[in-house]
Amino acid sequence: MSAFSRFTPLIRALPSTVPFVGPEAIERQRNLPVKARIGANESGFGPAPSVLAAIRARAGETWKYNDPENHDLKQALAVHLGIRADNIAIGEGIDSLLGLIVRLVIDPGSVVVTSFGAYPTFNFHANGFGCxxxxxxxxxDREDLNALLDAVKREDATLVYFANPDNPMGSWWEADDIVAFTRALPETCLMILDEAYCETGPASAMPSMQALIEQPNVIRTRTFSKAYGLAGSRVGYAIGTPGTVQAFDKIRHHFGMNRIGMVAAQAALADQAYLHAVVGKIKKARERIAAIAADNGLLALPSATNFVAIDCGGDGVRARAVVDGLMQHGVFIRMPGVAPLNRCIRISVGPEHDLDLLAEALPQVLKAL
Amino acid sequence: MSAFSRFTPLIRALPSTVPFVGPEAIERQRNLPVKARIGANESGFGPAPSVLAAIRARAGETWKYNDPENHDLKQALAVHLGIRADNIAIGEGIDSLLGLIVRLVIDPGSVVVTSFGAYPTFNFHANGFGCxxxxxxxxxDREDLNALLDAVKREDATLVYFANPDNPMGSWWEADDIVAFTRALPETCLMILDEAYCETGPASAMPSMQALIEQPNVIRTRTFSKAYGLAGSRVGYAIGTPGTVQAFDKIRHHFGMNRIGMVAAQAALADQAYLHAVVGKIKKARERIAAIAADNGLLALPSATNFVAIDCGGDGVRARAVVDGLMQHGVFIRMPGVAPLNRCIRISVGPEHDLDLLAEALPQVLKAL
Structure with missing residues (x-):
């Protein structure tokens, strides 16, 4: 196949991998419809009715580029979080922000520390810049804060990734432990504190804004994709010192945000009553998933997220068989990528109907193993 | 101001520039409302009613990530263009695709050739990767194909940027000239043929798909932002050989597309009758802008785009005064960045009402100079 002859050596060495196969691709590959979409940690509860009303009311604005300064959302987030607008950078989801952060600090050969089996899209970006x-x-089943710190020091790492609560396991650390980690971190290492699931965890697990806002080597990333139910809108944000987050301006896509996505994010932030109600539904759904697991003799791990990891009591082959078997019934779930995490399957919360399908299919799948 | 201490040398050397200041920022800075938004080459005619209906009907899907393979839009574009789906890569607007292309081929020190005064966002990305x-x-007032080719050969350039029709001047070359350029181009140089304005130019200026589809060193970029009226939706695409466009899969944001933006793009592509009607409106608006210029003793340059460059008969200082003066009347326009192009102002087409405001304000601004 004929390709341009002069891609960079780094590009030539990269594999054409994707961090995740999407449910639509699975439908096409296997010619099976997804009936319960509970695999990508989206929110089947959807965004607030007020958000959908805002999208519909302002759809006509989509002929305009979005404000490249993202002024209004930054102001609203600043008020909501009790920080300043210049502590915030906006991006096309956390995935995009992760790519930018890697680019800001990684030269080929720089060392990046993460946990084995943690968020693959971060690794995709880190490898993509030659780290x-x-x-x-x-x-x-928790990321190991002490070992991460040791590795940073041993390797003179430039960047460390840590998710709290964690994906794919759903586990978490307490705020005090995380703050202590940041205090012990060399100032030459930037920490990504990925808080994609911050809305669904215990309050005690979330450091206050004030606890970290003065640290130039900590960037917290958050999103409207999870509890707010706006994965398809692609709006995330990064929190840090003004000097650190202003670096994004050197390389970000200034006109990259979707205008209606930004309308949706602002409406979502303004409707905290809906968020509160959805978080309640998420907690109930976690309990129901754990109950379904128990009914089938499987152990659900504690979760601070909008998904539940379930130990299938075997290895990755067994868990993969459960994932594939559920898809035969139209139940789309995922699983961690590496041992020992991959003894588990990972099921996102969703509405009753989706979990009914899960409850119906899981015993059949396990029986057929 | 406290910033992380270990950004890469390349990042530290980059300025915090933005390619363009958005109209919302100008409103905030100058405390003036934009009444006629005819500066960013958006389409004030808006997207098709069928597109807005599709956005409203499918807003509820925004809780789902978009299909990372972008299967449906690629299929629809392939049928529309008479090429194969694997000739196409989808991205978050041409701006995002430009960034990816630069990253695919540029190492620090690689040479990139472009025209002095051409699209600044391309330079933003090229500089951002250290070229x-x-x-x-x-x-x-046209990009100089022969000189570009000479520069590529002289410099052993890895990448050359060429827009047809051109922004900011609105000028164009005929298809045969462009095809000849690509045939003469060293195979070690990738050409970006930016066709953001392809729908509004003369048919004779657009090489057929078949003319270039076998060339591994040509990527054509197109967008739904201009004639289709979807700038805020952020959907662009790149066309090339399968081997070349598959390289995007190594580094692109697989889950980066906005789901409702993709719904909008597919609906827009399906409504060619609306596109045809809008292109007619764009041509009439170009004629009206030229007439307004003539009424004021100024010369409008020929345009194949959705904007018109107008020679203000002086230097960049005079043109800047016209741009600033029009904004005092709420008329937002832009101008080229460098001499000699910056003797011109650049006015995007728009509905009658916007051009009425322009016609009213321009003589007052010129009189006050």
């Missing part, structure tokens, strides 16, 4: 990835095993 | 930019002057 050397140093991974630390999970300990007890 | 050495070699620029060629416009000739007669």
């Amino acid at each position: 050397r990835l140093a991974t630390v095993p999970y300990a007890g | 050495r930019l070699a620029t060629v002057p416009y000739a007669g």
